[in-house]
Amino acid sequence: MINILSYTCIILGLVFWYWGTWPLLGRRSVLYKLHGLSVADTLGSMAIVVGLLLRIPHEWPLLVLALISLSIWNTVLGYVLAYCVTDDGTHDVGQEVGHGG
Amino acid sequence: MADSPIMSSYAYAIMLLLPLSAAMVIFQSNPYQALIMRGILGAIAALVYAMLGGADVALTEALVGTMLAITLYVVAVRSSLVMRLGVLEGEGAKNNLQWQPMLDYLRAMLKRYQLRLELVPYADDQALHQALAAKEVHGICLMDRPEPNAEEVAPHILVRVRRLAEIFATELPEAIAEAKLYRDDDLAPIPHTPTLMEEH
């Protein structure tokens, strides 16, 4: 039972990996690819690590640390890359003012 | 792990990635892009070492070989691959038609040699010459006017580094700027302060 669940998580993570990494080969903007990478590298890798965690529950401290550092580092890296790619100047992309929730 | 054939199949696949990424580093001419490739090589090398059981080597590769080496190389590349060009500050030098095309041409030319151009402003011609003699800059750009009120100026670049002078001599057309090699024994035409005193 646990085995099936763990394989489901790992295969879900692999599907995320392939789906999110595939747009890298296309000719979209860097920011669009970053969205795909946040699916692949953060969520997909987290799913894989959860799958591993189900297989070897006795090593949970290290795997939980891996989960936390995966989510934080990849998110911050996505922010830093997005910050570095865009200029300080104005954007000609459709700019509108919304209200944050 | 080499005892079972199924285990070694993926091991060989991963190990093949290592020469591929190493070749990517070697055939890269732009230094910054080569640094990115070096990071990729470091990540894959750490993977190979960890897979073959060398946990300590993998950790060293990731921390020292990738993180520290990239940091140090970035600092080194950023501070060395640059040409510092002393220019006159103020609107007088920049308000003529040749200024922007000359800068664009210089940037494009230096970019082919992976150099970037950094402009260092100085107050007057004398400060420019002093900076060149004191090796603060690699070259200076002088704006000579044939007549005091002429609209036309002839940009005039003095370079301290011999290799830069060779590049400028072969690739910089005279119509854009005139480049010369500066040597210490050359008594470059330094404007003397007494002449300035006389004008007042």
Next chain:
Amino acid sequence: MTLVLIAMIGALLIPMVEALQDEDIWQRMLAFASISTKTSVIILVIAVLQDDWMIGVVGVLILSVGNAALMLLAQIIKRVNDVMDG
């Protein structure tokens, strides 16, 4: 489990190809970020597969400190590009 690992190596090949073919420096940074995350997850999977937990500790350590160089590199490339353009 070995099949899973081979599929992961296949996914690792995609950013490698991207880093080979694309000339833009930011696209290559994306590929680098992707590769560094993927290699450390692969190290974790190998640790579970070989049942060698020393490798797992190394994978977690690489995962938790490895991205710092990437951020520094991104900031410096941004600075250099700004100087070159303006």
Next chain:
Amino acid sequence: MTGYLNIILRLTIWFLLTADLSWANIVIGVGVTILLPRGVTNVGLLKDWLRTLGEVAVAIPQAYKEAFEIMLYPHREETVVLERVKPRRTPSLIFLDIFLITFTPKTIVQRYHSRGWYEVHYIQRRETP
């Protein structure tokens, strides 16, 4: 408040990394945690902290939901939207906010303006009219 959170975060990382609950290890961990330098900490409201931490817990399933949405229906339009920061935010709370927005796959914070605006990059299914 944030000072305690800082110490708790460090102790959590230490114990997860060492996975060892012997007395010697606990003493070493607490010592290192207290000796490590701390920056200037701004005291935020406990209520804000609890709510943001709750949002982090909610964000994980929401991130997976959004991931499935963009996998099933291709989102091809990109827009940039300015969003206002909630009032009375300390720097660490702003960091958590940026983390939350960037963590979900449809949105990425591009830039934080110090006058209280985020620049958020969205992908959408079709262009908004």
